[in-house]
Amino acid sequence: xxxxxxxxxxxxKDDFLAAGEGSGSVKDTLKMLGIPSAVIRRAxxxxxxxxxxxxxxxxxxxxxxxxxxxxxxxxxxDDGPGIPDVExxxxxxxxxxxxxxxxxxxxxxxxxxxxxxxxxxxxxESAVGVGTTLTxxxxxxxxxxxx
Amino acid sequence: xxxxxxxxxxRGCVNCIRSCPTEAIRVIDGMVKIIPELCIDCGECIRSCxxxxxGLDEDDWRLLQSHGASVIxxxxxxxxxxxxxxxxxxxxxxxxxxxxxDLHDWVSRAFDVAAYAIARVIEGSTxxxxxxxxxxxxxxxxxxxxxxxxxxGRLVPVESPLEAGVALWRKETGRTDPVTLLSPCPAKxxxxxxxxxxxxxxxxxxxxxxSVARDLLAGGPRVRGELEPMANxxxxxxAVRGGESRHIKAFSSKEITTVTVSGLRNTLDLxxxxxxxxxxxxxxxxxxxxxxxxxxxxxxxxxRFLGQLRTEKFKVNWDPSEEERAVIxxxxxEGVWRLPLPLTTRPGRPLADNLNExxxxxxxxxxxxADLPHIDxxxxxxxxxxxxxxxxxxxxxxxxxxxxxxRERISTLAAEIxxxxxxxxxxxRGRGKxxx
Numbered sequence: 001x002x003x004x005x006x007x008x009x010x011x012x013k014d015d016f017l018a019a020g021e022g023s024g025s026v027k028d029t030l031k032m033l034g035i036p037s038a039v040i041r042r043a044x045x046x047x048x049x050x051x052x053x054x055x056x057x058x059x060x061x062x063x064x065x066x067x068x069x070x071x072x073x074x075x076x077x078d079d080g081p082g083i084p085d086v087e088x089x090x091x092x093x094x095x096x097x098x099x100x101x102x103x104x105x106x107x108x109x110x111x112x113x114x115x116x117x118x119x120x121x122x123x124x125e126s127a128v129g130v131g132t133t134l135t136x137x138x139x140x141x142x143x144x145x146x147x
Numbered sequence: 148x149x150x151x152x153x154x155x156x157x158r159g160c161v162n163c164i165r166s167c168p169t170e171a172i173r174v175i176d177g178m179v180k181i182i183p184e185l186c187i188d189c190g191e192c193i194r195s196c197x198x199x200x201x202g203l204d205e206d207d208w209r210l211l212q213s214h215g216a217s218v219i220x221x222x223x224x225x226x227x228x229x230x231x232x233x234x235x236x237x238x239x240x241x242x243x244x245x246x247x248x249d250l251h252d253w254v255s256r257a258f259d260v261a262a263y264a265i266a267r268v269i270e271g272s273t274x275x276x277x278x279x280x281x282x283x284x285x286x287x288x289x290x291x292x293x294x295x296x297x298x299x300g301r302l303v304p305v306e307s308p309l310e311a312g313v314a315l316w317r318k319e320t321g322r323t324d325p326v327t328l329l330s331p332c333p334a335k336x337x338x339x340x341x342x343x344x345x346x347x348x349x350x351x352x353x354x355x356x357x358s359v360a361r362d363l364l365a366g367g368p369r370v371r372g373e374l375e376p377m378a379n380x381x382x383x384x385x386a387v388r389g390g391e392s393r394h395i396k397a398f399s400s401k402e403i404t405t406v407t408v409s410g411l412r413n414t415l416d417l418x419x420x421x422x423x424x425x426x427x428x429x430x431x432x433x434x435x436x437x438x439x440x441x442x443x444x445x446x447x448x449x450x451r452f453l454g455q456l457r458t459e460k461f462k463v464n465w466d467p468s469e470e471e472r473a474v475i476x477x478x479x480x481e482g483v484w485r486l487p488l489p490l491t492t493r494p495g496r497p498l499a500d501n502l503n504e505x506x507x508x509x510x511x512x513x514x515x516x517a518d519l520p521h522i523d524x525x526x527x528x529x530x531x532x533x534x535x536x537x538x539x540x541x542x543x544x545x546x547x548x549x550x551x552x553x554r555e556r557i558s559t560l561a562a563e564i565x566x567x568x569x570x571x572x573x574x575x576r577g578r579g580k581x582x583x
Contacts, residue, residue: 019423033498033509037297
């Protein structure tokens with residue numbers, strides 16, 4: 001029914017401390033809609049991981065959350081370096097994060113796998129040198145799904 | 148709720164609404180209203196009220212006493228309220244001179260068992276499950292249920308020892324007479340009246356530490372110091388931040404890393420960090436919403452600084468004897484420490500019962516909000532422009548409750564009136580100037 005409700009954030013490059021703003025706002029919004037807390041938890045995890053990816057790899061970007069009665073869709077778009085091998089990037093523990101980021105406790109190669117685990121569907125479109133668009137969604141019609 | 152509004156004293160000043168961490172307060176028709184689903188009983192609003200319009204929703208101690216109430220279970224903070232009863236045993240003796248039985252013998256054991264149980268829960272947990280969070284502060288539990296539901300699984304399922312101690316006494320003595328809890332805060336009042344994690348409390352009445360301390364301070368009881376010093380004072384340390392963690396460490400077989408914080412702002416920041424997974428390597432988190440720990444609770448009589456000083460002065464033997472240990476292990480095996488029911492999220496307040504309607508309202512709310520001044524002045528009786536927008540779409544307010552929106556309308560109206568005043572009746576047109 002009608003256009004989805006949209007929340008949008010600009011995510012700055014390397015701004016580790018601001019990451020979490022998006023997931024916080026997603027939580028608050030979904031709570032107002034009366035979405036079950038298990039679903040809110042999954043949406044918050046996906047949003048947070050997507051935010052971190054924009055911060056670490058994407059050189060910043062735009063995070064968009066589209067909420068409709070059928071699904072919650074999280075779209076993260078950046079004009080960063082792109083992912084040469086998406087399948088490899090999905091593997092647990094695989095990471096291209098530089099040492100300085102690992103030293104801060106990030107970049108453990110769990111981001112994308114974590115998003116996949118919590119999403120009902122996940123699509124990654126990426127072109128090297130152009131950028132990446134990640135679209136993850138959670139079904140709202142069912143019971144709340146896996147994870 | 149452990150907080151009560153005294154309507155006659157409320158001047159509708161909106162001081163309290165900004166102090167509330169969950170935005171649970173509104174001033175409607177010049178009177179404070181608390182939204183019970185959002186209240187976590189932290190007591191911040193009571194602290195902020197200069198008119199004594201907010202207070203503890205406690206039972207009347209003198210009335211209870213006149214009806215023969217004679218058994219109490221006291222929060223650890225109670226024993227550090229007095230400068231002239233400078234040891235816990237003197238406080239117990241003062242109470243005894245009024246024929247009041249203090250259950251400290253049982254309660255102190257329950258604290259030992261709780262600390263022992265938490266140490267076992269930590270040791271039995273996986274790295275992913277840690278850090279675990281203390282369940283001792285009922286406000287922290289409610290805060291997590293309300294604002295951080297994803298952290299619920301980290302709360303240790305251990306009963307408040309204040310509760311377990313009374314159960315232990317009833318079990319060992321078979322006594323059924325009513326017990327009164329002396330509480331340092333609104334949260335522990337709610338723990339008795341409307342507990343989380345159990346159907347109902349073993350405790351029957353609850354009054355503030357302050358109300359009983361006041362009577363003891365007023366004098367009366369003759370204390371000769373005849374009682375032996377309290378053998379086990381480990382539990383009294385729970386009155387200040389870090390006491391619980393120290394107690395748990397006494398029963399841990401390996402070193403554990405704990406973070407202890409007190410005060411609402413610190414608690415909120417810590418839970419946010421935890422939510423974002425920033426506390427790797429920490430095993431246990433002890434949060435108290437009151438400054439310095441329970442000693443900072445609004446229901447105490449003594450200055451929290453002196454209370455802390457006194458608590459830390461008591462000699463504490465952190466190493467229980469073999470006999471004590473055997474008793475603790477037995478009680479642990481019996482499971483008296485376990486919270487009977489799982490802790491669940493609190494039902495939220497969705498904008499509407501069905502999703503479509505809620506989404507419509509959310510869109511409307513965004514529009515209303517965009518049109519508000521975003522300075523969160525509180526003059527409308529809501530803690531923020533966002534809360535105002537929310538109330539409007541819920542049908543609980545008008546945008547003209549906003550003083551700026553009201554002025555805008557007045558100025559539009561005034562402009563219209565000026566325009567109108569310039570229009571001449573057609574009968575006068577062509578006559579030039581109106582004669583004065």
